[in-house]
Structure formats: C-alpha cells, structure tokens
Amino acid sequence: MSKNNELVDDLVAKLKRRQLVGSSTVSQATLKLLIVVISKSNWTTCNQLVTIVKTVGQRLVQANPTELAVGNIVRRVLHVIREEFHEAESTISHKNQASTSEFHAAPLTTSSSMYNLLGETGSTPDKNLQFPSSLRSNIIQEIREIKDELENIYDNIKNQASLQIHSNEIIMTIGRSKTVEEFLKMAAVKRKFQVLVAESAPSYSGQEMALELSKAGIETTVIPDSAVFAVMSRVNKVILGTHAVLANGGLVAISGTHMMAAAAKHHSIPVVVCTGLYKLSPLYPYDEDTFNVQFNPDSVLGFEEGDLIDKVTVTNPYYDYVSPEFVNLFITNQGGHPPSYLYRLIVENYDPNDHSFDL
Amino acid sequence: MDPKKKTVGFAPDNDVNTADLASPGSSNNSSTVGSPVSALGNTPDIGTHSVTFSATTAEPRTINAAGSRSSYEPMKSSYEEQWGLTDRTSSSSSSAGKAHKLASPREGSGFPNSNKDQAAGSNKKDTKGKRNSASSPGNPGTSSTGKESGSGKASGLCIQPNVGASSKDSPQSGGTASAGSTGPGSAGGKPDGSQKPSAPSQKSMTKAERRELQEKQKAEKAARVSAGLPASGKKAAQIVSQPNSGFSPNPSKSLATSFPGVEAEKAIAAAESTSQAKRRERLTKEIGLFAHLDPPKFANTASAPKDLHPAVVNVGLQMAQFKICGANARCVATLNAFRKAIQDYQTPPNNTLSRHMQTYLNPHISYLVTCRPMAVSMGNAIRYLKYEIGKNLELPDEDARSLFLEKIDNFIRDRITMADQVITSLGLQKIQDGDVILTYARSSVVEGLLLAAHAKGIKFKVIVVDSRPRFEGKQLLRALANAGVPCTYVLLTAIGHVMREVSKVILGAHSLLSNGALYSRAGTAVVAMSAHERKIPVIVCCETYKFSDRVQLDSFVQNEIGNPDELVNDQYNNYGHSSTRYHDSVRGSSSSTAAATNGTKGSGGVLSDWKELRDLKLLNLLYDLTPSEFVTVVITEVGLIPCTSVPVILREFLPMMQQ
Incomplete structure (x- = not known):
C-alpha cells in the first residue's frame, strides 16, 4: 500500500508542477498508475475497490483540475470495475439460482439504457458473495484494453x-494538435489539399x-490570428x-x-x-471559465515594457470555451458523431455514479 | 536558391532610420548611385561611391541616363530580387573593398554574371553568352562578337581570374567594358582580352576562390537588381548595351538579333529557363488566393525618378517601413510633403505653375505608390488636390501656389483635424460611467476619443485587444495607461474570453466602402463578429474623407500583403513583445541582435528557415473586411449614421469635398 501511495504522490506532484501536461500523456500516466493500484491493493468487494480508485482519482483530479482527461480515465476504469463485478455477480447468482429464475434480462449496460427499462434494474450486491480469483486479472485485462485503445x-x-x-x-486549423496533425498527414497520403494554420x-x-x-x-500557410476572418470565406473545412x-x-x-x-x-x-474519446468528459460547463486557466501574461506583455506593466491588467487565458452549436462533427476513435450524440457516448463509457469523485 | 540570400530578410542595416532620411540615399549605399536622390545631392554619397566616380568620371551623366531609364521599368520586383537587394547591403561592403571597380551598380549591371546561372550548372553556355553581351556593347548588335564568343570555355570564363586573385589591383575587365559601354560611343574600357591568358577554368579554382566568386557575383546581381535591371546578367547587359532603345519588352528576342546561330539559341534558352525558374520560385512562395496582390514592398529609393522632392522621398520611405502608419497619419504626412514640394517648386521656363503642377506631382504620387499601396485616405486627398489644381489653371504662379498651399492646409484642418474633434464630441455622448470599452489595435480617432472621455471625468474601463505582427495596440495602451485610464491588454485569441464583460466596442477604420463594409486593420472583423455574436454594440469612428466609392465583398480582391518575415519573429526572436521589428527583447537579446543583423538564420525561431521548406508559406495580411451587419453605428463628423449610409454621404458630400 505504501508503495502505491508513493506512486500516487509522484504523479500528483508531476501534475501539480505541470511536468505532465497534455491530455494524451496524463491519461496514459493515470492509466498506468491505476493498473498498479488495482493489482497491488487489497480488496474483496466492488465497493472497496471503487473507493480505492476514487480516492486516488480524487487526488489526481485535484492536483490539476484542468486536465480533464485524468478524471475521464479514472471514470473509465471505475466503469470497467463496476461492469466486471456485475458480470461476476450475475454468473454466481445465475449458478446459485440455477433454473429458478424465469426471466432475467441480460444486463448489457449498467444503467439508463433502454434495454434495462423493462428488465430488472440489477440486484443489490450481495455482501456474502465470493468472487472468483480470476476477477482481479479480468479487471486488469479490461483496463489493458483501455490502454491499447489509448495507444x-x-x-x-x-x-x-x-x-x-x-x-x-482548403482546410483551416489553429494551434498544434497531435490528433489533427496525424489526421491531416494521413489525408495527405491520398489527397492533395492546402492547410491554413493560425x-x-x-x-x-x-x-x-x-x-x-x-x-x-x-501545402501549408501560416496566418496570424487576425487574418482568420479574412480568409475564412475560402476555407472548405475547419478542423480543430x-x-x-x-x-x-x-x-x-x-x-x-x-x-x-x-x-x-x-x-x-x-x-x-478530431478527438480521442478519452477527452470526452461527463462534466458540464456551468460557467465558461470553469475549465479555463490563466497563464503567465509575460508572453502577452513582457516586463521590458517597464512601468506600463504596473498600470495595466494583462490576461492570458490558455483555453477557450467553444459552445456545441459551433461544432458540426466530432471525429473520435469510434467514428464520427454529431455533438448531439455525445451524451450517448458518455452514458456508454462512464457510470453516472462516478461523475464526481465524492465518496 | 542560396539559403543565405533568402534568410537575410529585413536586415536592420537596410533600415533607414530618421537620421538617415536627411539624405535618403546614404543608407542605401551602392544602390542609390545614379538614383535621383543621390543625384540631388551627390556629396553625401562618399564612402564606396567616391571610388566609383573617380573610376568612371568620364561618363557620369550617361550612367545616370541609363539609370533613369531603367527606373521607369515597371516595379515588378519579385521576392527573390528583394532578398537579393537586402543581401547587397551585407555583401557589397566586402566586395567594394576588394574590387574597387565594382562600386557602381551601373557598371556591375553590365557585368555578366549570374549566381543562379552558375548554380544551374549551365556554366559554359551562359558565360559565353555573357561574355558576348559584355563585349558587344562597344559594338552593339554586331554578329561578329557573337561568333567570337564561340572561342571556347576559357574565354567564356574570362571574368574569373581577378576574383580568384582577389587583389585590389586587378581590374574587372567585364565591369569596365560594360561601364564604358553605357555611353554609346565611349572608349569602351579595357579590352577584356587582356585578362584571357591568366584565366583559369573554374574547375581549377580552389573552393575558397569559387566561394569568393559567388559572393562577388551575388553582390553584382544585387546591384543590378537595385538598379532596376533584370537580375540576369545577360539581360542587364543587353539593356545597358542599348541605352537608346530603352527597355526591350522582349529581351530574348532582341538577344536573338545580336547573336545569330546556335549560340544565340542556347543563350535564349538559358535566359528563358532562368527566368522561368525564377518565376516558379517566386510563385511557390506566393499565396494562391492572393497572387493578384502586389508582393510586399521595401524601402528603396533606387528605382525612384530622379527629380522627386526630398520631403516626398522621405515620407515614402517612412511609409514603406511603417514608421508612418495609419490612414490619418499617412494622409497628413503626404499632404505636408506635397505642401513642401509645392512650396519649393520652381516653374520651368515656358510653363505656368498651375499647368505644370500636375505633371510635376504625378511622379511623386507614383513614387508613393511604389513605396506602399496608397491608402484610401491618401487617394481621396490627392484626388482633391488634383481637382483644385485642375480648377485653377489660369491663376498667376504665386497666387496659384498660395492657393494650393491654403487648400492643403484647409483640407487637413477641415477634413481631418476638425472632423476628429467633432467625432470626439459626438462619441463622448456614447461613453457612460461604468462602461467597459473594447478596442482593437490603434486608431488615432479612438485614442483621442478615449482620452477625451477620461479627461471629461467619465469612469470607464478599456480593453485593448492586439495582434501580431505589429502590436499597434501597445501604443494605444501606453497612451491610455499614462493618462490613467484603467486598461486591460489581451491578444486577439482571448477575444471570446474578454468579450463577456464588454459593454461597447469602439473601432477605427481605414476606410468605409460604399456597400457599408468596414475596411480596417486585419483582425477588426473578428472583434466585430465576436461583439455582434454577444449583441454588443460596435461603434466605428471614421472621418468622411475616408469613405470610398469602392465596393468589396471579401478581403481578397483588394488588400495589402505585408512582409511575411514579420511573422517569423516568434518567441525566440522577440516573444511578441516588441511593437517594432528590431526591438531586442530582454531574453536572448544578443542572439536576436545577431539574428537581426545577419538575417534570421540561427535565431532559433520555429519558422526561421521557412523559405527552405517548399510547402511552407507565410501570409501577412494587413487589412480585412468587416461586413456591414456587424457594425451598429458609424460616428462621422456629419453625425451618427448606419454604415450603409456611406454611398448617401458620398453623394451628398462629394460636391462639398471638391469645392
């Protein structure tokens, strides 16, 4: 357990110091840590394991609340844990009850799916249930599948x-995104097109x-941010x-x-x-700045401007909130989805009990 | 293309600062020899040029004649030539010391060398052709010289020995020959045959020698380019050789007449292939959508006509370098320069001032256009001035002069100064206590309005939004902050973040077009759009003299392209801190100074070697078009109007403007 704590502390520190930034890197680090935590710690029931993972997740999320991918990965893992326990439970109870039950809907997903509306909404976990020893390795196996997915x-x-x-x-994009970069490079293999980069x-x-x-x-053209509107009328697609x-x-x-x-x-x-599903967060932006972060304003107005710095306010928000009506299509690793479909992906990937890490 | 040449960019030594402007030719060292500026005052051009004149005093006038002729060529200077031009400043200083005959670009222009030709590996053919052209001027258009050129490789390379020797004593035969030839019937310089015996073939030269040769050729080419001659040595020689026939529109054709036979065809093919290659090279760095716009222009008096008034030359240079920038400032500066020009104007014999004034001003106007595309405000002011001149043709000289001077003063007073005051007083009604006003970049009118509002005691906050590459908003920020206005400074990307707290957006204008579109600094459209999206009123301050009868639907058909190298100055160079190009940031100041002087090479910027990459281009768009639906109201000196009323105002006030 102490070894686990050390590892968690290490990742928390790295997140706090922003040594680890970027959704991709933090999600992989989080997943790696969770595999170790789950395999090393002692647990017997679903609740125990969920509590352990949630505690770790809470610490990680608090370390850098703007890295939403950390929370997403923890939620994915929690979802996997719940599913595995549920499956194990149902096989055991199935064995116990043998042919007694007339009707037992196979739980495809845990909750809020239409499949479950008419069936049983899952029995309360039996505390005395003895889970097979293969459960741990099954969970780890499932988590490794998430890892493969990330890769x-x-x-x-x-x-x-x-x-x-x-x-x-003519395609326009802004900033640097590894996903968009790979996407465009792949497209360039088969197609000839131009890219404007703000x-x-x-x-x-x-x-x-x-x-x-x-x-x-x-064929790439760099444009300053000011020219975005001017050249937009000739652009065919904006890929972000x-x-x-x-x-x-x-x-x-x-x-x-x-x-x-x-x-x-x-x-x-x-x-x-273009985004990987691990960036999909079940959180709502109740305020546009909820997930924003102010960076060092030095790069906006440097200190060599002298006494001017004392007199003015300089802000350097790192992120922008873009409301969903501006987006036409999400391309994820599971295919293309309109913004209106995202709630469905959230339901499939995360358990509603895990949206917050409060215990 | 030679990497060094390309990366030089805006080397500061090419940057004419205000001190230099007293004698604008002096900083543009060798290129201005024979140019009108130095012709006006020859004495300041000592240094490298003094040698030149001592060497060629025999025919200085004819050199000038050739120069002024070439200066009337269309200003179709490609990017590459411009790089060549800037390169000249660094390389010519060294070569001037080495070869004293080289100093004059007119001589150099006849000098048959082209760096690119050599790089293309077509040495034999080209040098032969070149030698032809170098030797032919003494006897222009004869076929005998053309045949003589067939004498072989060694003779074709006759220029190289002195380069290899690099001694100050060995005169450049080619240079002298062509220099002499600039004046028809002149002595023709030394026969180049005198150099032949010592000519080593290029293969036998050492690496260092070859390098030196290249350097020299580059310098010469640059000098040629700056002299307004084609970069290719052959063509340059061709032009120089026919000083009386003027610039031939089809050089390859005229080449054919002077070199008949196979040799000539080869020469033509070479000329065409190089020019094609050059055009391709230029095209690849051109943005397809903006190919119809002029490439960015650079401060350069070399191609200016010779009898310009120094004040106009001065203003043109300052505008080319964005030292004077902004529609109002440019217009006032132009009018003041013209005022001085009219003041100092001397009526030529057998002419009257008012009749000759138009012809006198026209080259000034076209010079200003070559420095930087004319601002709408300038265009309107000049049109007004021309109208006044045309109306008063019968006035006696002194009356006409004083009338024109008065009209200029009145225009500045009525249409700009007073208009700004009226706009300010009208705008003050729209600023209330507690307002948060957002403005973009810097507009003189908006600055005046905000300062006046503060002076009036209105409590309001200003958000200054700014953008690369000029960071003009910093000047506004400084002015406001010094006055004590609470300010926030953000970059354009943060517009969505700051727009929430804004209550009004006040913008300046470069021009308002007849369809109600606002033509202003690039980025204005984004600001107006963000405000429109949040239903925040957008107020534009614009004097009526900036109204244009032009109609434009997008930002493509008419726009201005800035120097793309301004975008290269990234965080390693100046971290976006400086409002000027050459400002050294605190961090890594030494490296950025070095970068500024030797070009951007090695400065470590992400885009520093963008010219090496075939597929990478930079677009530095100066203006954009804001659709009229984004603009709530326009404050003009005739009141608050919707921007769709521009054609109405133009109709109503056109007579007033031209009274």
Missing part, C-alpha cells in the same frame, strides 16, 4: 481522414504545426483539435478556437473536431 487512438482517427477530406480542399498567439503553437505539416509535404470535450458537446480548446469557430459559423463552414 491506437491516432490510428483509429486518422483512418477516417480520407472520408472527410476531398481533393483540393498561429494562436501567444503560444504560437500553430507555427510548429505548420512546420510539421509542411515537412510532410502538405481540442483539450477536452464536455458533456454538452462544448470544447475546451486552445485560445483562439472560439474565434475561429465563430468565424466559420458566420461563413457556414463546417467545423470538424
């Missing part, structure tokens, strides 16, 4: 590229993106990466995304968001 996310997303991009398109000041990550794309042989997707289909994405999405909407240009 193959880019492949699954980029394979849809040629379905979305036609020849001679820089996204003050991080200017769009410049790196443009560099990578141009090295892959894609995102930091997180919220339950309503809204995005938490690099600053400037809102501006670009709004310009696209004004010109009726479709906005496509």
